[in-house]
Amino acid sequence: MNKPGKAANRAAKLEAFERARAESREHAREPSPYFFEKAEAKSGLGLIAASSRAPLVRSGMKPDLVPKSRLLARVLRHKPELWGVKLDREGWCTVEALMEGAAKVGQMLSLGELHEIVATNDKARFTLSPxxxxxxxxxxxxxxxxxxxxxxxxxxxxxxxxxxxxxxxIRREGLKPMSRHAVHLSATKEAAAAVGGRRGAPVVLIVDSYAMNRAGFEFQQAENDVWLTAAVPPQFLKLLAHMRRGRPATTRT
Structure with missing residues (x-):
């Protein structure tokens, strides 16, 4: 016979999972290990900290959608005027206006393709409203x-x-946002290497976010699990060295 405590724990876990699953649907995401872990964290019954979860992994995007995804990122991040759309204060525009703007400049993008780009983009770069x-x-x-x-x-x-x-x-000035609103940080070495690899042979910097947080620096986590902060001073950075004799090593920047 099950004890009342176990039944209550199970009910709490199920309730937390249903909340996480509803959230996944709001963000056009399929339930995944990310949301199972989040449910455990929200229920207070698991050992996984929500703030240290692994980033969401997307399935591969169709090759013919990759150029359209890149152009969509350019429009929604940097150049909304390319498609004649206006972003509101929080960066939103209507899907209808976006589709009309794309058509006016001869960019062939169907609503189905747009939804597929949102669902399969490897970095979850885009968010649909509920x-x-x-x-x-x-x-x-x-x-x-x-x-x-x-x-x-x-x-x-x-x-x-x-x-x-x-x-x-970076050794002199640390990490600065440059033209963007914040410095972008990754939860894993692999994700950071993928970001650096877009511009050449990547190097990965380790950020002592624990010490930064204790020193009063604030962090936000975007909807796609990228971590954001205003700047990272050089004293909080180390360089992740290449494998040496089969063993990883780190050196100060």
Whole structure:
């Protein structure tokens, strides 16, 4: 016979899972290990911290949609005028206006393709509103927007991918947002290496986010699980070295 405590625990877990599953649907995501882990964290019954979860992994996008996804990111992050759309204060525009703007400039993009791009983009770069009427980029904007992300406690360590030619400036000045609103950080070395690899041979920096948080720096987590902070001073950075004799090593920047 089950004890009352076990039954209550099971009910709490099921309730937390249903909340997480509803959230996954709101963000056009299929329930995945990410949401199972989040449910455990929300229920207070699991050992997984919501702030240190692994980033969401998407299935591969069809090759013919990749150029359209890149162009969509450019429009929603940097150049909405390319398709004649206007972003509101939080970066949203209506799907209808987006589709009409794309058609006016001769960009062939169907509603089905748009939904597939949102669902399969490897970095979950785009977010649909729960009713499917609006869309925005999850982060990475250079145009003025206010994403209204909550300030949260980061995991003890985060990572940033870059290329070697940027290291001298980073040693002097740390990480700065440059043209974007915030510095982007990754939860895993692999994700950071993928980011740095877009510009050449990647190098990965280790960010002491625990020490930064204790020093008063604030962190936000975007809808696609990218971590954001205003800047990272050089004293909180280390360089993740290449494998040496089969063993990973780290060196100060």
């Amino acid at each position: 009713d499917g009427v609006r869309i925005r980029a999850a982060q990475g904007h250079s145009v003025p927007v206010v994403l209204n992300l909550r300030t949260v406690v980061p995991p003890p360590v985060l990572y940033h991918g870059t290329v070697r030619k940027n290291l001298p400036a």
